[in-house]
Amino acid sequence: MSAAGMSIATEDDASYMLRYTFFYGITEDLQVTLTTPTVIERLENAPRTRGNSMMPSNGDIEAALWYRFFSNAFGVGKRFESTAILGVSAPTEDVRGQVNVGNSIHGAISTGYASRTWYAWLGGGYQYYFEKDNQQLGDLPYASMVIGYRPDVFMGDYPKPDWRVFIESLVEFPGDNKYTGQQNFTDERSKKVLVGPSFLGLYGAWGISFGALFPVVQDLTPKAIKENYRVSINLSYWL
Amino acid sequence: MKKIVLLIVVVVFGSFSSNAQIQKIDQEVFGMDCAPCAYGLERGLEKLDGLEKVQVSLNDGKAYLDLANNNNLSLRQIQEEVKKNGFSAKNAEIVIKGNFVEQDGTYAIQTGKETFKIAEATSTNLRSRLKPGIVKVKGIVQDEEDGNLTNKWKLNITQVY
Numbered sequence: 001m002s003a004a005g006m007s008i009a010t011e012d013d014a015s016y017m018l019r020y021t022f023f024y025g026i027t028e029d030l031q032v033t034l035t036t037p038t039v040i041e042r043l044e045n046a047p048r049t050r051g052n053s054m055m056p057s058n059g060d061i062e063a064a065l066w067y068r069f070f071s072n073a074f075g076v077g078k079r080f081e082s083t084a085i086l087g088v089s090a091p092t093e094d095v096r097g098q099v100n101v102g103n104s105i106h107g108a109i110s111t112g113y114a115s116r117t118w119y120a121w122l123g124g125g126y127q128y129y130f131e132k133d134n135q136q137l138g139d140l141p142y143a144s145m146v147i148g149y150r151p152d153v154f155m156g157d158y159p160k161p162d163w164r165v166f167i168e169s170l171v172e173f174p175g176d177n178k179y180t181g182q183q184n185f186t187d188e189r190s191k192k193v194l195v196g197p198s199f200l201g202l203y204g205a206w207g208i209s210f211g212a213l214f215p216v217v218q219d220l221t222p223k224a225i226k227e228n229y230r231v232s233i234n235l236s237y238w239l
Numbered sequence: 240m241k242k243i244v245l246l247i248v249v250v251v252f253g254s255f256s257s258n259a260q261i262q263k264i265d266q267e268v269f270g271m272d273c274a275p276c277a278y279g280l281e282r283g284l285e286k287l288d289g290l291e292k293v294q295v296s297l298n299d300g301k302a303y304l305d306l307a308n309n310n311n312l313s314l315r316q317i318q319e320e321v322k323k324n325g326f327s328a329k330n331a332e333i334v335i336k337g338n339f340v341e342q343d344g345t346y347a348i349q350t351g352k353e354t355f356k357i358a359e360a361t362s363t364n365l366r367s368r369l370k371p372g373i374v375k376v377k378g379i380v381q382d383e384e385d386g387n388l389t390n391k392w393k394l395n396i397t398q399v400y
Contacts, residue, residue: 158297159274
């Protein structure tokens with residue numbers, strides 16, 4: 001299980017949220033998750049985004065099924081694996097960014113390589129919000145890439161602490177919201193590229209990660225919200 | 240007198256048979272790259288009855304196991320636990336006490352649960368030191384496919400005690 005603190009800052013405002021996630025492994029390859037938010041401060045005009053493939057960055061409660069459909073452990077500490085995620089979510093607020101919020105579905109796929117020294121992960125996903133009272137939040141295709149490295153100084157053997165540094169990048173193509181009285185909906189999408197560092201520390205059954213993402217490209221539709229940064233901190237415990 | 244001799248034979252043989260077991264396993268594990276991975280495997284192994292000491296090394300990619308006296312654990316149970324935690328069990332170095340037997344022209348060491356067939360790679364010198372009955376050896380158990388584990392293994396003996 002994990003507890004996370006997340007914040008998204010736009011040009012005008014910032015959101016603050018705590019999020020609790022519970023993981024349960026049904027088999028070695030199948031896992032269910034449930035993530036619930038405690039929203040401390042909502043954005044009046046929230047950008048369409050997710051925190052990552054694991055959890056939303058808004059007020060949604062999400063349940064998901066993870067299936068590791070490929071795994072190849074080919075060396076000491078080395079493996080390739082691929083995972084598919086399918087989730088459903090329900091909002092905890094009625095309106096988000098002045099648009100009614102419906103339930104949504106989310107699907108993602110990721111594949112990557114892990115070793116004791118290097119990590120590389122590629123993924124992509126799509127979230128679709130259902131219409132509610134003639135209004136609909138925009139959909140969200142996205143892709144992400146993570147490169148991780150553990151320097152020799154952090155190569156202490158278990159049960160010593162285990163630290164890694166990452167560079168994360170995220171590309172999002174959020175669709176515009178649809179709402180009553182809207183004229184000339186063009187189906188255009190914004191394009192965002194965010195990059196930033198993150199750190200992961202593991203000790204026994206505990207894990208802590210923290211990081212930030214900064215937009216380097218924001219090609220936005222007129223109604224989309226410009227972001228300044230995203231930060232998150234996540235504390236995990238494996239029961 | 241005959242009864243006493245018979246009783247001694249039964250007691251001695253019975254005692255040796257009950258001691259036929261694996262005593263130590265250094266199990267190579269592939270795919271384990273993080274502290275929670277090691278923690279999960281360590282915790283899973285500790286739940287198995289018959290282990291005296293469990294130590295998992297991420298850098299070596301190994302689980303070092305000391306088995307208790309009179310344990311009833313099998314190598315298959317250990318490797319299945321590795322697989323259950325999402326990793327792949329590879330070669331294992333074991334210290335084993337078992338009954339050395341000849342079966343259809345091949346030689347093997349048997350414990351209560353498993354048979355370790357002596358691999359051809361075992362040197363002639365070491366093989367010649369094995370006599371029928373209870374023996375104690377150290378060796379490398381060759382990797383078997385994780386999804387197709389049986390109670391039969393190939394053992395390349397590296398030391399005879």
